[in-house]
Each structure stands twice: as C-alpha cells, then as structure tokens.
Amino acid sequence: MASRKLIRAGVSAEMCERLKRQQIQSCKDLLSLTPLEVMWTAGLSYQKALMLLQSVSKTIAPSVTRVLDLWKQNPESFFSTSLPALDKLLRGGLPCGTITEVTGPSGCGKTQMCLMLSVLATLPRSMGGLDSSVIYIDTESAFSAERLVEIAQSRFPEYFSCKERVLQMAGRVHLFRELTCQDVLHRLEKLEEDIISTEAGLVVLDSVASVVRKEFDTTLPGNLMHRSSLLGQEAATLKYLAHEFRIPVVLTNQITTHVGDREAKVSPLLSPAFSLAAVEETVDSGFVTAALGNTWSHSVNTRLIVQYVDEHQRQILIAKSPVAPFAVLNYIIQKQGICLNGNDNEETLYEGTDPGLQPIRVRTGFNYNLTKSMDSTGQTLL
DSSP: OTTSBGGGGTOOHHHHHHHHTTTOOBHHHHHTSOHHHHHHHHTOOHHHHHHHHHHHHHHHSOOOOOHHHHHTOOGGGEEOOSOHHHHHHTTSSEETTSEEEEEOOTTSSHHHHHHHHHHHHHSOGGGTOOOSEEEEEESSSOOOHHHHHHHHHHHSTTGGGSHHHHHHHHHTEEEEEOOSHHHHHHHHHTHHHHHHHHTEEEEEEEOSSHHHHHHOOTTSTTHHHHHHHHHHHHHHHHHHHHHHHTOOEEEEEOEEEEESOOOOOOOTTSOTTOOHHHHOOSOTTEEEEETTHHHHHTTOSEEEEEEESSSSOEEEEEEEOSSOOSEEEEEEEETTEEEEOGGGOSOEEOOOOOTTTOOOOOSOSSOOOSSOEEOTTOOEEO
16 A cells, blocks of 8 residues: 555545655655655644545545355456366456465466466457557566467467457557566556556566576575565555555466475376375475575465476466465467366366465476477467
8 A cells, every 4th residue: 555656545646746846746656755854845723734644544545345245246356267167266367456375386277377367368359358458577588579479379269360359469468578677566566556557457577586596596695685685575565556546466486496395295187196205305304495485475365377288288286375276277378278187177186285385396307398388380388
C-alpha cells in the first residue's frame, strides 16, 4: 500500500509535480517526512501539511475485509491456464491478486508457460482470457516474438486465422528487457504507472533469479543480506500491485543444489523412475531444489514446479497452494505450448514437503542435449 503513487492517493496533480521535484513520488516517500519537512517541501502551512499527511495516511491504511465479501467475489478472480486438469486442482486457474511462481531446470518449459499465458491474457473473456494487455519483464533475453505468435496460431488456429488478430495480440504484449538488478528494481517501481497506461491484466517476470544470482556472490560477507533485502523489496512491490489491481503476477525461478539434507523423500507416486538418485545433480550429499532459498519460497502464494520424467515427458508439480493439494500432472511441449498428456489428465497426489526444499528432477539418466530442447518440427524450445 505504501508503494502507491501519490496521484492515486488523491493528491492533486500540481502538488504531485511539486513533490516529484524533491524525489517524493510515493505515499511512503511522503509519510517518511515530518510535518515541518512537508511544509518546506510542498510550500504549505503547518496545518495544511498535517492535513496532507493525514489524508494520505488514511488512503493507504489497510481496510477490514469480511470473509463474506471474499466469498462473494466473482469467479473471474481466477485466470485459466487452458489446462483443464490444472485449473480444476487450482479451483479455476491462477489466482488473481497473488503471485504464482513457476520453477524448474533449464529447458523444462518455464518460458513456454509464460508465453502461453501471455497469449491467453489477450483473448476475449468469452474464450477464457482477460481481454487485456500484458507486461512481460525479460531478464534472460529468452523472449521470442516468433514463438509467441506460433503458440497463438497453433493453440487457437480459428481465432488467430485472421492476421489483424495476430497483430492485435502482439501489440498488447509489452516487453521490457531488464538485465541488471537495479534495472529490474527501477522497472518494478514504475510498474504501477505501466499497468495503468497499458491496461495490463497480467504481469510476467522471467526470471526473478537470473540477475540476482549473477550479481550477488553469497559466499562474500554481506551479500546474502543485500540479496535478501532486494528480493524482499521486489516481492513486496509485486504483492502490492497484484492485490491493488486484482491481477495475476507470474514469476519464473531457477534451481540450485541443496547440500547436507538427505531427509527430504520423494513419494513413489510421482513416477516409477523417480528416485532420490534421480534428483541428485552433481553433489552426492544434496538434491536439486528451487533457487533463492526457503525465505523467498514463502514470498510466493502459489509455486508450480516443472521437472523432467524423460527426454520427452515432463511434469508439473503443485508444490504450494492455498487451495490445491500436492499433485502432479504429466505434460509435453508442442507447437501450441504446454499440453497435458491425454491419458494423464487424472492428477496423482503425493506427499508434499516444504516448498523451499521440494526435490526437483533434472535431466539425468538419459541421453539429452543439455542446452536445448526441440520439437518434432525442429523448433527450438527455450
């Protein structure tokens, strides 16, 4: 709430412009000042400075919400993934107003999921879409406009048979390439204005871990604390925006090797070939899990893990959700994006664990190109 821009807190445009010249743009910036400082900065009398502070404070004060009001919310509080079995488990799809994270090894389909969701968000509501624009923040230079169009035309061939609709869809996806931590943070600070100006109904950050892991060597003193602080700022901003605009925010995360804890067991229900040996990467005393630590895992509302079964088949695990059970669904990646296997739409329940320590299966035990995956047509799937 404190991140809300002053213009959206009822402050006049003239006053906002005056405060902006002093680097005061958000409610938090203003409320960090004393009445005397507001007097000097805004050119107001002491009484009017107090009134301004009180007005802004009341605007951002959290309001009480009754459970009855939440229960009566319309069904559009979920964003369909167009994967029926997954939507059923999630009670309708990705919950709006919250953060959903998709984590997994390289080449497993995280960016494919983001591209597919971007297409879906632009569709009319009658087709399960949001009829809105998309803000897509790319930190890995992995976004492919060609692949976006291919997914759209392959998944909805009738609707996108018209070139004008393809162009309209592409024009509603707003791409920002931010390749440093500071760039990402600055973009998130401007995101409120971007959402309003583009009328965005979906925000995608692909990926949250990429730039952070490049710039912060956590073995150096103080770096872990600085990284945690940065991630905390990003999570707080995204949570506020998701809640304020009632839109879904989708992030992707990477994997890391967790060392020294062999107690995390994998249920045999996942697949016959799934064993502890399969989730170990290169360290005998550890296993692969989501990056950024256990504290970060509690910052996201829903965590979906994508992982390998073999060179063709992959799995989606619901590792954390306020409404869904721990479950796993098999899928493959095709021209139309993520496709659940026809005979595996029945979900398999498993015994879950801490979402920050859930073992993830990587490419191992079968001959596979370790950098790219390709479909039957030769299309590279990032």
